[in-house]
Amino acid sequence: MSFPVKKFFSYYKPYLAVFIATLACAFIATAAALVFPLLVRYITKDVLAGDLTQALSKVYEIGGLALLLVVIQNAAYYFMDYKGHEIGARMESDLRAELFSHLQMLSFDFYDKQKTGQLMSRITNDLHLLSELYHHGPEDYIKSLVRLIGSFFILYSINAPLTIAVFCFFPILGCLAFYFNKRLNKALRRNKERIGDVNAQVEDSLAGIRVVQSFAGERTEMEKFNRENQRFLDSRIHTYKTEAVFYNVFETLLQLITLTVVFYGSVNIVHQQLDLADLITFLLYIGFMIEPIQKLAHMSTQLQEGITGFQRFMEIMNLKPTIENKPEAIVLPEVRGAIEFRQVTFRYGDRSNDVLSNLSFRVQPGEFIAIVGPSGAGKTTLCSLIPRFYDVSDGEVLLDGVNVRDLELTSLRSNVGLVQQDVYLFDGTVLDNIRYGKPEASEEEIIEAAKHANAHEFIMSLPFGYHSEIGQRGVRLSGGQKQRLSIARLFLKNPPVLLLDEATSALDNESESIVKESLDKLAEGRTTIVIAHRLSTIRSAQRILVLTEDGIVEQGTHHTLLARDGTYANLYAKQFEYQT
Numbered sequence: 294m295s296f297p298v299k300k301f302f303s304y305y306k307p308y309l310a311v312f313i314a315t316l317a318c319a320f321i322a323t324a325a326a327l328v329f330p331l332l333v334r335y336i337t338k339d340v341l342a343g344d345l346t347q348a349l350s351k352v353y354e355i356g357g358l359a360l361l362l363v364v365i366q367n368a369a370y371y372f373m374d375y376k377g378h379e380i381g382a383r384m385e386s387d388l389r390a391e392l393f394s395h396l397q398m399l400s401f402d403f404y405d406k407q408k409t410g411q412l413m414s415r416i417t418n419d420l421h422l423l424s425e426l427y428h429h430g431p432e433d434y435i436k437s438l439v440r441l442i443g444s445f446f447i448l449y450s451i452n453a454p455l456t457i458a459v460f461c462f463f464p465i466l467g468c469l470a471f472y473f474n475k476r477l478n479k480a481l482r483r484n485k486e487r488i489g490d491v492n493a494q495v496e497d498s499l500a501g502i503r504v505v506q507s508f509a510g511e512r513t514e515m516e517k518f519n520r521e522n523q524r525f526l527d528s529r530i531h532t533y534k535t536e537a538v539f540y541n542v543f544e545t546l547l548q549l550i551t552l553t554v555v556f557y558g559s560v561n562i563v564h565q566q567l568d569l570a571d572l573i574t575f576l577l578y579i580g581f582m583i584e585p586i587q588k589l590a591h592m593s594t595q596l597q598e599g600i601t602g603f604q605r606f607m608e609i610m611n612l613k614p615t616i617e618n619k620p621e622a623i624v625l626p627e628v629r630g631a632i633e634f635r636q637v638t639f640r641y642g643d644r645s646n647d648v649l650s651n652l653s654f655r656v657q658p659g660e661f662i663a664i665v666g667p668s669g670a671g672k673t674t675l676c677s678l679i680p681r682f683y684d685v686s687d688g689e690v691l692l693d694g695v696n697v698r699d700l701e702l703t704s705l706r707s708n709v710g711l712v713q714q715d716v717y718l719f720d721g722t723v724l725d726n727i728r729y730g731k732p733e734a735s736e737e738e739i740i741e742a743a744k745h746a747n748a749h750e751f752i753m754s755l756p757f758g759y760h761s762e763i764g765q766r767g768v769r770l771s772g773g774q775k776q777r778l779s780i781a782r783l784f785l786k787n788p789p790v791l792l793l794d795e796a797t798s799a800l801d802n803e804s805e806s807i808v809k810e811s812l813d814k815l816a817e818g819r820t821t822i823v824i825a826h827r828l829s830t831i832r833s834a835q836r837i838l839v840l841t842e843d844g845i846v847e848q849g850t851h852h853t854l855l856a857r858d859g860t861y862a863n864l865y866a867k868q869f870e871y872q873t
């Protein structure tokens with residue numbers, strides 16, 4: 294991937310004025326610092342070596358000047374430290390918001406492949422490293438350049454041959470930095486992928502901790518974790534080895550520079566081409582240059598880490614949501630709830646076989662239909678095509694006669710309500726969770742919805758009623774209670790189309806009957822498609838579609854299908870046998 298330079302720099306735009314001010318401060322502070330060795334040289338060579346009666350006033354003058362430089366230097370450093378970090382933090386926050394907002398837009402097929410831990414790693418580690426580069430990078434380069442160029446000219450004016458001898462080392466240092474940069478870049482990228490894998494593993498194991506413990510699977514989880522942890526460790530050790538070689542080769546060369554100055558300078562003093570004050574000045578400036586050169590190594594790491602972070606950030610940002618609004622998407626003013634599948638064929642992205650093939654059926658507004666069929670026949674998939682969680686591979690899905698692909702996504706999805714077996718509740722209060730169905734709902738509306746969903750009573754028995762915290766994913770509630778909250782959410786949302794995907798399958802008989810009662814209430818007057826394994830729960834459906842891998846093989850009411858003695862009658866008989 295070529296590096297998107299323009300995009301990279303565009304993040305400075307909102308803070309350009311302050312950013313330029315911090316760079317100016319970096320320049321001023323470094324330039325002020327450059328003057329100090331010159332002052333030392335002036336004092337030792339000109340002031341103290343000359344007429345000492347005049348010396349004192351000059352020492353005071355230089356002392357005053359030095360003090361002024363100290364004040365200027367530190368005021369500039371203060372501004373740089375404070376504002377530079379502030380800009381970095383703000384840019385990081387902007388990038389994080391942009392990434393999070395983009396992640397919200399990406400379609401289901403992206404999340405089918407992506408690990409949450411990897412994404413967390415991008416949102417936290419990568420962006421932090423990137424912000425370090427954003428605010429420290431340019432500032433460090435300016436400081437280093439001013440030091441190196443300034444020192445070169447000052448030293449050149451003192452002793453040209455010695456200066457050239459010292460600077461001859463620099464191209465070697467440059468080549469070395471270039472070579473190791475490449476290797477470090479690769480190593481750091483691998484580190485990031487590995488820590489992402491560790492995070493993904495931790496996330497997976499902890500999210501499923503109840504399953505882990507119920508299967509006594511702690512050892513298996515430990516083994517999986519150790520494997521990822523070891524891979525991360527190996528990768529880091531490899532990086533440290535590369536870094537250690539790099540820094541130490543660098544260090545050796547730096548020491549060689551100092552030695553060159555000491556020996557070559559001493560020879561020059563013997564030949565009276567240099568005096569002691571000049572040699573001291575040289576050594577002071579060498580000390581001054583060593584920092585930027587040493588930093589060059591760190592800066593290249595910082596540059597590589599930041600660039601890798603940015604590339605990983607852009608990898609996600611460049612992903613286009615596969616499900617998007619068309620330029621002139623239609624907003625349906627009032628949805629009646631007619632659904633039609635017209636010769637729909639669907640296959641998941643990376644699968645070779647069609648899950649649904651050439652499927653056609655219609656559902657009238659307000660009709661209550663059920664879809665039954667063997668596991669894996671594609672019932673859930675079929676439902677997910679209505680709110681356009683996935684796009685059909687061929688054919689059309691229509692809502693009120695309009696292809697769902699032509700509808701504005703928010704308007705489509707706000708008209709379709711989905712209740713699944715696996716209810717997802719957010720960390721927060723009961724009130725917050727129900728309000729998710731209609732953010733602007735008043736407390737009265739929420740209570741009304743909870744009453745419709747048969748949830749009011751149990752909510753009132755919680756320690757803080759509607760203000761009780763339900764824990765992450767609603768762990769402090771029973772399955773039936775969670776389901777009733779999700780139904781209350783839909784009473785508020787009030788969609789004309791309802792999809793109930795195994796909504797009561799995980800519940801015991803008693804909770805099932807309470808939840809079913811509230812679902813029946815919810816379904817009143819809405820187009821409802823129910824997927825159910827327990828066929829006893831859908832006997833009252835106006836129409837039952839039997840979906841197998843050959844498509845819809847039968848349809849009719851419970852009684853007509855039983856009378857046909859076909860697939861449905863078979864499925865029913867099997868369940869009846871199983872239950873008795």
Ligand SMILES: Nc1ncnc2c1ncn2[C@@H]1O[C@H](COP(=O)(O)OP(=O)(O)OP(=O)(O)O)[C@@H](O)[C@H]1O
Nearest residue numbers: 405641642644648667668669670671672673674675
């Ligand atoms: N996100 C996905 N990516 C790839 N394949 C998938 C995905 N979801 C489901 N499938 C595959 O599509 C097929 C149909 O799955 P689907 O969940 O729609 O069946 P179902 O009839 O609802 O099954 P069940 O009754 O067991 O819930 C299965 O073979 C499944 O492996």
